Amino acid sequence: MILTNYKSDNYYAKINQSKIYVDYVNSLAKIVDFHNISVQNIKRLVHFASRQHLGKIICNCDAASFKNFIKAGFKLEGKIDSYFKGESAFCMSYFISKKRKLYNKHSMENLILIQSLNAESTFVPDTTLKYNIRYAEKRDAKQMSELFSKVFFECPSPLFDEKYLKDNMNKRILYKTAVYNGKIISAASAYLNEEDLNAELINCATHPNYRNKGVVSNIISSFESDLISMGYMGIYSLSRATCTSINFALSKNNYKFRGRLINNCNIYGEFEDMNIWVKDFNN
Template identity: 45%
Template sequence: MLNSITARNDKGCYRYFKGVRLFMDYVNLRVKILEYEEISEDILKDIIEMARGESLGKIISNVNIKAMKTFISSGFQIEGMIYGFFKGEDALCVSYFLDSKRAASAEKDKEDAIIQRCMESKSSFKLKDMEDITMRDALRGDIFHMTELFKAVFETYPSPVFDEEYIKSNLNKTALYKVACIDGRVVAAASADMDKDNLNAEITDCATYPQYRGRGILSNLIYYLEQDLKERNFYCAYSLSRAINPGINMALCKHGYKYTGRMLNNCDICGSFEDMNIWSKTL
């Protein structure tokens, strides 16, 4: 795998550049193009040069069909899509690779084999009754235990889930968090990162202590997150899952998510840049 490096001490920041809202993601050495009223090849060229000057290796964006031609003409590649991302309109996941090493997958054969097994599987999700496990909304009192879980499961992570203040600022505001507890101890967690403007949500931050894996705990947590999103009239849910991890990919497939692409060397997780599979579902 491509080794990750730290570009600088700061983790990232939002920036407006020529009318375009960006997230400068220094942890993952990339730029996210988030919002714009208009986009042109000239503006994209300037964003590319700006990112190059900051030694960032990738630029990503979720774009609608109307904007796609401009991005493709500027050298972006389509890596996948998300159903219903823009209030029911599909989004294309496009990327520009400034670092050529990030455009090549080191684990393609293994990752393709995992997807093949998912596609061949006939099993579907069934809610399991787990008498010894309590599943509920996360509370402020859970935050420390959630960060300890994330630290135990992930060597590195694309977003600052090791930081209690980060989770506290998002809890039940921009993100829904669910936890699974045994005898009052948090043993698993998952979240739905909500885009309330476009009514989509990313299923993310999925973690279970190793000794509790294989019981379907995360699958149940995903189910409960989806129920909350449906009550809020969200159009879709999607997830970017570690392409090399069979468990989470199979769990999403069983829930009816469709494999819609793969983002190469997309983020720094578990100590290196990894490919992330895109799974998408209309709610």
């Protein structure tokens, strides 16, 4: 997810053979292992999440499990094409807290969405700024942490930590940068799901002095080319519904809007809605 917070005491647990991730900062639980899960087991997981005083429980399930989640009281909030080796994932949510269902920025979010959809597939790179897009190296960690701190203000995962960036680089998280005159002016990362052959685009950031030039859009396009060559079948991103720039960038790069996750992430101290944007490499 873009701009989700980090906390070391989040953990995985197994409840009746089903794996669940407990995320205290975002006050939610994510069901990770759902194959052959029964309605009764789903309800047990909801009960467990409720006992942890969490507000929401989510799962990206496959078509075979969809009906059982509906029967257990879950709501479909969106879809991610080509999530499971070419098959779609259904973004299912159960709101434990009644307040968690409510959102107050509906009009603004829909206006941003409409404007973004109107810009679909219109990306044209600005060739006046000569920069180089490349994979990040460990020596880039200091500049990258400075860029992320300037753009995000608060830490979405430990991105301000140089050691974290170095330790995670080129493992399950790929980082790309745009370099201009020896300075990193933009960066983004892709979280790889090697088992299901999908990737999540996260942490897109451009220095304020170099915005509106399509830099991050070019990084996104570069990621897509590499992922296709690696055999991945799709890429998706969860963007803040109130953030104009990232929604525009994804739509311009021909990502498709597939739904909205209500009050999904704790950003800067309040829950925010996340738009689901997807690109299916098979289409």
